[in-house]
Amino acid sequence: MFSRLTLRTKLTTLVLVVVTIGCYSVGKFMADGILEVIQRLFGLRAETAAVALVSRADVDWLKLSSVREMQEDASSQRFVERTTAMVHDKYIDRVEVVRYLDGNRAQHLVSEGGVRPFAYPTIGEITEMGSQDIYKMTTNGHIGVQIYDAEYMAGWAIIYDGTDPLGMVLVLIDTSETQEIFDRTQLIIMIAMGIIIVLSGLVAYRFASSFEKTAVTDGLMQLYNHRYFKQRLEQEVARAARHKHPLTLVMLDIDHFKKINDTWGHATGDIVLRLLGRWVKDQSRKTDVVARYGGEEVALILTDTALAGGQLFAERLREFVANETVRDPDENAEFKITISVGCAQWERGMSFLDLIRAADTALYHSKSGGRNRVSVYHEDLLPRPEKQELAKGKRG
Numbered sequence: 001m002f003s004r005l006t007l008r009t010k011l012t013t014l015v016l017v018v019v020t021i022g023c024y025s026v027g028k029f030m031a032d033g034i035l036e037v038i039q040r041l042f043g044l045r046a047e048t049a050a051v052a053l054v055s056r057a058d059v060d061w062l063k064l065s066s067v068r069e070m071q072e073d074a075s076s077q078r079f080v081e082r083t084t085a086m087v088h089d090k091y092i093d094r095v096e097v098v099r100y101l102d103g104n105r106a107q108h109l110v111s112e113g114g115v116r117p118f119a120y121p122t123i124g125e126i127t128e129m130g131s132q133d134i135y136k137m138t139t140n141g142h143i144g145v146q147i148y149d150a151e152y153m154a155g156w157a158i159i160y161d162g163t164d165p166l167g168m169v170l171v172l173i174d175t176s177e178t179q180e181i182f183d184r185t186q187l188i189i190m191i192a193m194g195i196i197i198v199l200s201g202l203v204a205y206r207f208a209s210s211f212e213k214t215a216v217t218d219g220l221m222q223l224y225n226h227r228y229f230k231q232r233l234e235q236e237v238a239r240a241a242r243h244k245h246p247l248t249l250v251m252l253d254i255d256h257f258k259k260i261n262d263t264w265g266h267a268t269g270d271i272v273l274r275l276l277g278r279w280v281k282d283q284s285r286k287t288d289v290v291a292r293y294g295g296e297e298v299a300l301i302l303t304d305t306a307l308a309g310g311q312l313f314a315e316r317l318r319e320f321v322a323n324e325t326v327r328d329p330d331e332n333a334e335f336k337i338t339i340s341v342g343c344a345q346w347e348r349g350m351s352f353l354d355l356i357r358a359a360d361t362a363l364y365h366s367k368s369g370g371r372n373r374v375s376v377y378h379e380d381l382l383p384r385p386e387k388q389e390l391a392k393g394k395r396g
Contacts, residue, residue, distance in 0.1 A: 015204035016197065027190060045153070046154060049092055049095075062166045063161065083097070093173055097170075154172055155170075216228035222278070224290065226291065229291030229292075233356070247301070247302070247346040248306065249302070249343070250310055250314050250359065251359040252299075253339060253340050255371040276321065277292070279321055283316065288301060307376060317339075318372065341374040342361065342376075
């Protein structure tokens, strides 16, 4: 299936696949990177806030035996005032303070947070939802948690008495709004990547079209090359056999082309070939396949054209070329050229090589019959194979 696609389609598809994979990888990398940066920034904010509270506070009140004594302690009251101000004046959504008791038990001492349409979690809930047991940690840090469908970053700082942990401060920052911004940013990235993919497809198609044209085009005459001609003729013969459509092959050759090269030089000969290529293309239909068959020979595949129509076209083309003038200012050359033409119609049972042989035979008949004429193939024109090979060497 893939082998039947045109070269431009294959190249465009390949580029689109590579660009799509690349854009997806880059987009995912960017999105993951942005999310990681956001989480790290908010996590560090929460952790920094917790460390700041611990470092600026006298927390000896955590050693007091009863909660009542701690609540009445001046240092405790200043600490609570500081946490309240932090929650109200900054980006902090919640601050909790616990002290460690025997074993793994923790006692809540301070819980400060603003009003939200849902209940705030306790530090115990944070511990259960977090990836690690915060109560047992002995260093500062932060983690991301999800509570009631909302995203939070939880940062903490351990309160030490020498080397023994007395308790901890937990700071929560709600990142839900930032997450929504990130989702919109991710959508923008996806749209941008989609635009890049579309533009890449368009550029790839144009490049592939140009590349395909170069691959199948003769550089001098700007016609299809011999290889492409044979591929298309084989396809058109198969199509004519399948749909019972008429098909005519026209082959033409410049008369006395060797003499032109000998008289004016090969540079002038190249001008003649370029002009002939342009003249033939101008006189042909867009549906016709015009190719350089070799040397100064040109072949035309006239699709959906019977032999009579092909003969009329060939005669019109012959007259047009004969009336045109070749000019080469560098050599001060100005002259006319003529062409000999052979036409053959595909008949049932003929292969594409048979059709080439038939048109070539008709062309030889025009050459041997005086040149500057059109001949139509019929079976009586077909010489023996050894004579055909001999005839090819005598053209000029």
